[in-house]
Amino acid sequence: MRLLVRDRVFGIGDDYWIEDDRGRKVYLVDGKAMRLRDTFELKDTRGRVLVTIRAKMLALRDTMVIEREGEPLATVRRKRLSLLRNHYRVSLVDGTELDVSGKILDREFAIEYEGELLADVSRRWFTVRDTYGVQVVREDADPALLLAVTVCVIRLTERDHSREG
Template sequence: MKLLFKQRLFSWFDSYDIYDEAGNTVYVVKGQLSWGHKLVIYDAYGNEVGMVVQKVLTFLPKFEIYKNGSYIGCLSKEFSFLTPHYNIDYNGWHIDGTIMEWDYSILDQSGYLIARVNKELFHMTDTYVIDVQNPGNALDALMFVLAIDAEKCSRN
């Protein structure tokens, strides 16, 4: 299953539209006013299904992930010199990226590919393609990609 993640061009807070391969809106992400990033994910019917909340006052960036109102895990950036690495306190997952920070792989503890994330270039806003192996992991993978994008935004 592929998801197309597009940031909206004109919005006061971070806002994203998430489409499936047929171009249908699957999720809508809206940023909320808070200290640090707070992104709320809604399904196509307007129901809140997830949230990404940045923890402030930490040495390295850290984001808590909530699904249907329940805490499911945390994404934290690991110190590395060349390529970005993120540890996920969720099912033993971790994320490895390339030196340019455009492509990422979400892997489980045994190295099995959960999702591949590619940033599309030459767009006015951040645009990613998330290729998820199991559609049941799509929302979880999306929330971790949102956290990575928020972390990159905080750095810049």
């Protein structure tokens, strides 16, 4: 499954559609305005909330939490003690861990589980500026979760980058 995301700075209040490779709207990213922390909802075409993404308050390191039906599903944070600056760890509540690494700001990175590719995020498939793709490689993978992870790592990396610059 290949999904097209029109790149934007993920700001509070931003809403935009994610399309499939045929141009059909598949998911809506709904940025919630008037919140103290970053909050996004990933919805299906009927408006049903699939996952909620929140910036975690009072964390030692920047952290985002992905929830499903009000319950925590995963926590996303930059990996400690990594030589790679753009390396993130996703800890699912069931104990599973996903690794995200690559050039996040360039939208060229991979999401893996135990060395196996789950999703590839890339701009190289598109000629349209400010567009990138998320290709979910495994059929049994959860596309909503992988999109939420993508949103989180991009947001965390952009936040880090803006502090430095």
